[in-house]
Amino acid sequence: MFVAMVATDAPTYLIIISTLLINGRHIVYGPNLAPYISKNYCWLLLMHSLTDQLFALAHNRLPRLVSRQRIAWFSGAALTSWFFWVLGTALGAFMGGNLIEQLPYLSEAMSFALPAFFIVLLVPQFNSFVWFITLLGAVSAALLLKLLGYANVSILFGAISGTALYYVVDRIKLENSINNE
Amino acid sequence: MNESVWLTLFVIAVGTFLIRTVPLQIMFRRLKKSDSINTSKQIPVVLSIMGPAMIAAMLGSSLIPSKPSFVSLTATLAGIIVTLATYYKFRTLSVPVLLGVVGYSVVILIFGNP
Numbered sequence: 001m002f003v004a005m006v007a008t009d010a011p012t013y014l015i016i017i018s019t020l021l022i023n024g025r026h027i028v029y030g031p032n033l034a035p036y037i038s039k040n041y042c043w044l045l046l047m048h049s050l051t052d053q054l055f056a057l058a059h060n061r062l063p064r065l066v067s068r069q070r071i072a073w074f075s076g077a078a079l080t081s082w083f084f085w086v087l088g089t090a091l092g093a094f095m096g097g098n099l100i101e102q103l104p105y106l107s108e109a110m111s112f113a114l115p116a117f118f119i120v121l122l123v124p125q126f127n128s129f130v131w132f133i134t135l136l137g138a139v140s141a142a143l144l145l146k147l148l149g150y151a152n153v154s155i156l157f158g159a160i161s162g163t164a165l166y167y168v169v170d171r172i173k174l175e176n177s178i179n180n181e
Numbered sequence: 182m183n184e185s186v187w188l189t190l191f192v193i194a195v196g197t198f199l200i201r202t203v204p205l206q207i208m209f210r211r212l213k214k215s216d217s218i219n220t221s222k223q224i225p226v227v228l229s230i231m232g233p234a235m236i237a238a239m240l241g242s243s244l245i246p247s248k249p250s251f252v253s254l255t256a257t258l259a260g261i262i263v264t265l266a267t268y269y270k271f272r273t274l275s276v277p278v279l280l281g282v283v284g285y286s287v288v289i290l291i292f293g294n295p
Contacts, residue, residue, distance in 0.1 A: 012189050020196045025235055030205025031224050032232035034212055037205070047202040048194075056236045109286035111247060112257065116264045116281035118240035120274050123265070125233045134230065135237040142241030151242065158238030163230045 018152075025156050029055040036062040042071050049078035053114075056121045130169045138162025252292040260285035 029050055036058075037043045050058075054077060061077075062070055126132050142158025145151075208224055223229075244261075246253035263284030267277040 012185055015189055016192050016196070019193050020200070023193075023197045023200055026197065026201050027204050028228055028231040028235060030201055030203075031208035031228045034205055034208035034224060037209060039213075043205075044202060047205060048198050050201045052235075052239050055232075056239070059232060059236070105286065105289055108253075108289055109282055112260045112282050112285040113278060115240055115243040115257070116260060116278040116285075117274075118236060118243060119261065119264050119281070120268055120277050122233070122236055122240060123268055125237075131233075134234060138234040138237035139241035139244075142238035143244055144241075146242050146245045154242045155235065155238045158241050159231055159234040162234035162237055163227065166230045166234075 022152055025052075025159065026050060026055075028159075033058055033062065036070060038067060038070075040071060042075070046071070046074050046078060049082060051081065053117065054078060054081055056118060060121050060124070130166060130173065133169045134162045134166040137165040252289065255292070256285045256288035259288045 030047065033050075033055070054074075057077060058074060061073065065073055122135060125135055138158045138161060140158075141161035142154040145154035145157055150157075208228075212224070244257060246257060260281045264277045264281030267280045271277065
């Protein structure tokens with residue numbers, strides 16, 4: 001989105017505001033990882049690399065590591081993802097359309113790697129009825145918003161929809177259990 | 182790239198860094214404080230729900246192919262089925278992703294690139 005706005009000569013303030021609004025979803029990532037970090041100042045520097053994918057992986061992996069392994073693991077994951085991000089961007093910049101023309105199936109197939117990765121990380125979370133509804137609701141809301149053309153807000157509003165469903169289902173369960181007593 | 186683009190990038194980088202770091206530090210200090218007075222170490226419920234909900238929303242958003250068509254949507258469905266089946270068989274991270282991509286690719290190869 002940043003590249004598209006720069007390429008179309010959008011005003012600087014609009015580029016900054018739009019990008020930061022979209023990145024605003026990262027505000028919930030830090031608190032979810034707070035129980036697993038230490039007072040080491042390396043964590044401050046490592047937060048620069050806290051992307052969506054790294055958060056999803058860290059949320060899954062950090063609880064299973066002993067405390068002294070976490071910085072090393074996070075650093076390795078961050079550097080690896082950065083390396084391939086820079087490599088992929090450089091390949092795209094230098095080879096441009098030639099890469100897509102020569103390997104059309106490869107680029108199309110690799111586009112499924114991201115949703116497959118999220119599926120694998122999310123499946124363990126479907127461990128109760130309320131989480132099933134919450135996560136399915138978030139997936140569906142984001143999918144629908146993107147289909148309707150609201151790609152930029154699909155993730156944030158999908159997450160908000162899922163969270164709202166959690167409270168609704170939890171409340172219904174509570175009322176049912178009170179009525180049954 | 183001209184200077185204004187570099188400046189824009191710098192401002193966005195600083196802003197994004199603060200978005201990621203400040204909430205983390207606030208929550209970390211809060212947990213340390215509650216730990217020191219022996220209360221339970223928990224982040225607010227709404228944040229603990231929004232984390233996985235955000236991942237789920239990213240999944241929903243990423244499921245839409247860049248060029249939606251019958252072929253790409255069928256390939257996506259095939260990829261999802263293969264990924265889930267492989268996960269339940271092997272319970273690992275990398276093998277289901279790899280085989281999910283293979284499953285997606287097979288449909289694309291059979292029906293042609295959309």
